[in-house]
Amino acid sequence: MTKHNSFGYNYSWGVFLRVYKDVYPDDLSKLSWIGSICVALFFILGPINQLVIRHMGYKYMLATGTVLCTAALILASFAKELWHLFLTQGLLFGFGASFVWFPCIGAPQQWFSEHRGLAVGLAMSGSGIGGLVINNICQAAIDNIGHRWALRIVGIICFVLLCIATVLVRPFGTIQQTGGRAKGLISWYLFKNPQFCIMFAHGLITTFGYMTPFFLLPTHAEHLKLDPWVGTNLSAIMSAVNAGARICTGYMGDKLGRFNSLFVCTFLAGVVCLAIWINATNEATIWVFSILYGFFGGGYIALFPTVQPQVVGLENIAPAVGLLYFTNLFGYMFGTPIASAIINRFDPPDFRYAAVWAGVTVIVGALFAGWLRVTQAGFKLVRI
Numbered sequence: 001m002t003k004h005n006s007f008g009y010n011y012s013w014g015v016f017l018r019v020y021k022d023v024y025p026d027d028l029s030k031l032s033w034i035g036s037i038c039v040a041l042f043f044i045l046g047p048i049n050q051l052v053i054r055h056m057g058y059k060y061m062l063a064t065g066t067v068l069c070t071a072a073l074i075l076a077s078f079a080k081e082l083w084h085l086f087l088t089q090g091l092l093f094g095f096g097a098s099f100v101w102f103p104c105i106g107a108p109q110q111w112f113s114e115h116r117g118l119a120v121g122l123a124m125s126g127s128g129i130g131g132l133v134i135n136n137i138c139q140a141a142i143d144n145i146g147h148r149w150a151l152r153i154v155g156i157i158c159f160v161l162l163c164i165a166t167v168l169v170r171p172f173g174t175i176q177q178t179g180g181r182a183k184g185l186i187s188w189y190l191f192k193n194p195q196f197c198i199m200f201a202h203g204l205i206t207t208f209g210y211m212t213p214f215f216l217l218p219t220h221a222e223h224l225k226l227d228p229w230v231g232t233n234l235s236a237i238m239s240a241v242n243a244g245a246r247i248c249t250g251y252m253g254d255k256l257g258r259f260n261s262l263f264v265c266t267f268l269a270g271v272v273c274l275a276i277w278i279n280a281t282n283e284a285t286i287w288v289f290s291i292l293y294g295f296f297g298g299g300y301i302a303l304f305p306t307v308q309p310q311v312v313g314l315e316n317i318a319p320a321v322g323l324l325y326f327t328n329l330f331g332y333m334f335g336t337p338i339a340s341a342i343i344n345r346f347d348p349p350d351f352r353y354a355a356v357w358a359g360v361t362v363i364v365g366a367l368f369a370g371w372l373r374v375t376q377a378g379f380k381l382v383r384i
Contacts, residue, residue, distance in 0.1 A: 013034075013214075015135055015138045015231075016147060016150075017031055017218065018218050020147075030082065032216075032337050033337050034086055035090075036211075036215075036332055036335065037094060038089060039332040039333075040094065040329040040332040040333030041095050041098060041329070043101065043328045043332075044094070045102055045322065046322040046324075046325050046329070047186045047322060048322070050187065050318040050319045050322060052102075053318055058103040061103050062100060062103055062169060065097060065098070065099030065100035067096070068096025068099065069093055069159075069162060070156075070162070072088045072092035072093035072155075073088070073089070073152070073154055073158060075092070077155070102321060104169055106321050107170065118254055122250065134157070135233070135239065136233070137150075137154065137157075138150045139228075190319060190323060194375065195311045195372060195375050195376075196324075198375065199308070199311055199372055200324060200327055201368045202304075202366075203304065203325070203327040203331075204327035204330060204331060204365075205364050206361065206362055206364075206365025206369075207327065207331025207365075208338070208361040208365075209331075209339075209357060209360070209361030211336055212336050212339045212354055213277065213293050214235060216339065216340070216351065217234045218235055220351045220354075221283075221286060224281065224286070234287070238290040238293065238294035240294070241290075241291050242298035242301070244298070245295040246298045246301060246302035247302075249261055249298065250302045258384075259307055259310075259377075262303040262307055262372075262373070265296045265297075265298075265300050266296075267366035267369075270361075270362030271359070271363065273355050273359030274363075276292065277293070278355035278356060280351075280355075308321060310376075335361070339357045342354065
């Protein structure tokens with residue numbers, strides 16, 4: 001779970017965004033790029049993942065990520081201009097997190113087969129737990145000692161937890177056993193597999209909408225003039241539900257079929273955006289949405305990696321993970337800024353359009369998950 005301290009921190013971006021939009025007024029669209037760039041760069045090593053693992057190994061990749069992520073948060077606490085935040089909380093943290101992400105998402109897939117869904121769900125639940133804890137730590141620190149010390153405190157937490165991950169995370173086999181057969185930098189041969197292409201499209205499209213509620217719900221709550229702690233705890237509760245959902249849906253995938261579960265969870269995550277968030281005008285509706293989206297969204301995140309070995313084979317897992325998660329770069333980088341630009345075309349901002357954007361993109365992505373499931377077993381109602 002310690003590996004997802006980096007992603008858990010990013011779920012708290014909405015808390016910092018509320019502060020920054022007062023420090024840098026009229027720059028909400030620009031500010032939303034910082035969180036998007038950060039999450040997008042989690043996956044920047046994707047195309048050359050197997051090459052980096054081959055030369056550095058898990059241990060030195062994680063050590064590099066620990067140093068870069070910690071430095072990014074500490075340096076961000078001294079930022080005086082908006083571009084300082086782009087360089088630190090955006091570029092540097094995201095790049096450092098890329099060295100953390102790939103060893104840690106690959107390891108549980110290698111160590112488990114029959115219970116892979118539960119194992120990956122347990123491993124990935126750390127980001128939801130991190131979001132629950134760090135959201136409230138950040139808000140308490142911001143209220144009492146300011147956002148600069150909040151960043152320093154989170155930086156220290158990040159350093160400690162990532163040091164633990166550096167010590168504990170190990171691959172099951174050698175890079176020769178899991179690194180595929182590409183001779184160049186990028187494993188183009190994987191695109192000869194039609195199922196890999198469908199999964200590539202699924203990851204690319206879904207991520208354009210997935211993080212939008214996490215980033216914009218705190219600002220939406222403030223727009224509705226709710227108590228500031230509501231905005232903070234919306235993200236926190238969504239993260240907590242997200243953590244529990246990753247375990248539950250991972251187990252569900254093992255029992256009911258990973259492809260079946262991936263389609264259902266992704267589709268319902270999009271549906272609740274269109275059915276509930278679009279109609280959220282009070283605190284109760286916002287809470288219902290955050291819980292339901294946290295659950296189904298957590299299912300999507302946990303189940304996406306569990307089906308990868310079944311699509312490409314364990315021997316190709318390192319290059320496949322790299323390329324499949326590289327698709328996230330584009331969605332996470334541009335998705336929330338597009339949603340922010342749409343809602344800011346109106347005065348006052350209309351968050352219904354963010355709900356439409358998130359819902360439609362996630363549902364379209366879910367259709368590709370359904371297509372992938374059909375290629376595995378047709379339209380038969382079987383566990384797959």
